[in-house]
Amino acid sequence: MKYLLISLFVSLWFNAAIGQQDVLIKNGTLLTITDGVKEETDILLSNGKIKSIGKDLAAANARVIDAEGLFVMPGIVDAHSHIAIDAVNEATNPVTAEVFVGDAIDPYDIAMYRALAGGVTISHAMHGSANAIGGQCETLKHRWGELNPKSFVMEGAPRTIKFALGENPMRVHGEGKDIAPRTRMGIEQEFRRSFEGAKRYKQAWADHQSGKTKKPPAYSLRMQTLADILDGKIIIHCHSYRADEILMLMNVLSDFGVDKICFQHVNEGFKIAPELAEFGAHASVFSDWWAYKFEVYYSTAYNAAILTKNGVITSINSDDAGLIRHLYHEAAKTQRYGSLSDNEALRLITLNPAIQLGIDDRVGSLEVNKEADVAIFKNHPLSVYATPQMTIVDGVVRFDINEDMDDMRMEINPEAMLPAFYEQSEGHEDKCMQGVNSEHHHHAHSHHQH
């Protein structure tokens, strides 16, 4: 009667989510990231925080998890994903700073549970790359099992926004709609025009508020959002491949006094690693994914290592509901290609992406008072034999390999009988270009177009 167990499990699990029981993980090998490796050490999670780390901890009424022989690491953070949102690309305009994927969170996307099963506790749900300035993104905590979309928002995480360089915006707007930007030059002008407009918008409102003008300027959420970027309130995450364009955007940002930027993909980042480091730009890359379109041929699996060694805060991301399930393998590849240390490799999927999202004071390492986001592995997470056992978000067990049932769906259509896989995996097209009308990229749709 497995299905009875499922119902029982689901109800227990909700109880767990509501009444926060302390969790004491005993005798694990702690991969703390910031304080080395601690063997046979306990970690106590209480009220959603890491309460203490040490030997022979005890706590009354805590759920005790025996982690002897297991590895305990901070929950994995994915700085580039598109899971658990209903809309990715508002591809109708080259600049759509006002839209916000956090308005369309889908808590029932099974991809979130699968990410948890890969030890991932936080994903950065991003707008797609159809526009030079896309929409604002949302940092999600994988609190699988909650119903309200708002429950997944990582409260207080800084605002972020998607920018995009190169072929995608050129193809969608130039080629697809016969409007600017048609070229890489045109994309630069989209940024300059937008920032210049935002400066004037800010000035116009300042003039109105000081009484200099009586009539208020036309309100624009788009201009207001762009002005917030100029004011340093929003971190830019920019889809990018080519070195020349990356340098171009850094120049544009310098001209407008903007310094918070993380380049995404950055396949040619290795060519300009010192320049990125000097600017203070971050890089979030694939371990070894390229050649899915022309601008992504000049690539190397050493990218993450070269960037790291040059002092660029670097992370490895998934951009994909499949890849997000094994980011620990992706990080391990930097040991084969670049000989990064265990800690350097693990930082790529924990503390570094947390820095890029502006949440490193809260997550990304096992430290007392940080949030209780923890992944427990059988075998070292950088080993090919690694298997995630349990994933904990804010002190609540959201994935447990021993209670991983066949059917973990949250929502079920009572009128249609479909296997969970087909019902809730929204095709396998490239999510970065999700929602972009196919007429806009008649170029070999089978290619990956990140």
Added chain:
Amino acid sequence: MKIISSALIKWSMVTIWCLLMVPLVAQVDYNQVPNPSNCYFFDNVFIHESPGKAPYLGDLTIRNGLIEQVSRNHKAPFDAIKVKVDSMHMYAGFVDVLSHAGLKKEEKEGKVEVKFPGMPPDEVAGITPYKLAADAYDGSSASLEALRAAGFTTSQISLESGMMPGKAAIINTSGNKNPVIANQQNLFSQFKGAGRYYPSTIIAVIAKWKDLYNQAKHHQSYAESYTKNSNGMERPDPSKSTAALYDVVNNESTVFFKASKKLNVYRAIELRNDLGLNMVLTSVPYVGDMADYLAQEKASIALSINTPDTSKISIDSTRLAEDEEYAGMLKRQQEHMLAHQQNAAKLEKANIKFGFSSAGSELAKMQGNILTMIEHGLSPEAAHKALSTYPAEMLGIQKLVGTIEKGKLGQVIITDKPYFKEKAKVRMVFTGQELFEMAGEEAKAKGPASDIAGTWSFMVESPDGNQKGVFEITESSKGNYTIVIVPDDDPSDTETIKDVKPKGNKVSFSFVMSEEGFTVPIDIETTFEDKSFAGSLKFGDFGSFPIKGSLLKKPE
């Protein structure tokens, strides 16, 4: 063919001419056959005055569209038309929170050249809050008939294209020329993108909502100061759309927001909270597991009338025995089916007042669905409230409709059985000063298609006098009839209609009548009994007239 006399055609032409001359010539509605009285008396009927109140056998008088008297026993006024409703059940007509009924088909204004898909005109973007449902009203729409048949005498109707299709109108469902019963004009909105134009996705629709709202807010306050003292001030220049949102900003107009997906319920409430809107959610689906949240948010809810269709679950018993995963999925699916059926009951339990919106619902299944909800824990009283007093409150018309009370609008329905207890049919609807009778169960249930072959007399009651003639009906093949219409005043001018297939005892057919260069489509809908028939004849756009007749002889 003279099913309608050429005099009437001439009269129609005059009417057309009159219509063309609207600005110059005052219209007189010659279509209207005056009733001998505008007082109706319903005798000896079980009156369910209001939800929760025990029904009693009593009488009701409606005069000039208002309830004049309701009591256990009173005399029929001398001038009253007596309506035979003996021992049937009377309820205040149901109130529909939102529908798209009674409207002309929305026409797209030609092809608009849009150079920048990111900056389309408001119309293309689906932003037309300035459009009024009242202006697009079409009383002859069959959708109104469907509402009446389901027992709705009041509905808030709205246009339906785009994210902000327009302002709704609260009407009676009579199909009358002046159906609006309240001045309130609420905004209808939904998370509907404009395809390849901005806003295309739900995230852009939400952003655009915030944009429009804030623009309206700034424009309005500027316009106010300008009105007070325009010296040294530029003229306000709101767009048509932002100006139409002032009442929304002031919360004088409530936003009726379609949330037919569960996640959109959360999203709409989020938008409401962000902007401080007055909002009622419509076409709301299964939300039983978020009832506490809805209660805490004080959400106003109009549920969809649909319930899931159990017949859609088919069980493969061989697989069920062998395949554990299949068995598990089926079990969960059945649990969800049950939860969906308990949806309304869960809202009641959480003390959430809710109504129903007919938009997107299958009206023909409505009473069955209501009974399903009641079987799954909804109290009959709450079900009754959800169709009467609660929606009336949501629409701010509780003083006009929702209960059977002296002084309220004479909008009542008569059902053959207690509506919230057993399978019942709406037999009569009184709304907009008009009585509508629905064909009874027995009439419909007369089994297979009636044999209508024979010679029948007919009479059309037109404003131009009665037109008479004969239908010669022959069965050309099994269940397939040919009707020859032979008018009395010129028996040579016949019209032949082939391939008429009765549905039960319902017979309908259409043809086009040509006369003196005019063509008018004629649609006839009738119900045949053994020796007589009755129904209506729709004469193009000019109106419908009663048609009736009787059997002269069966074929040899």
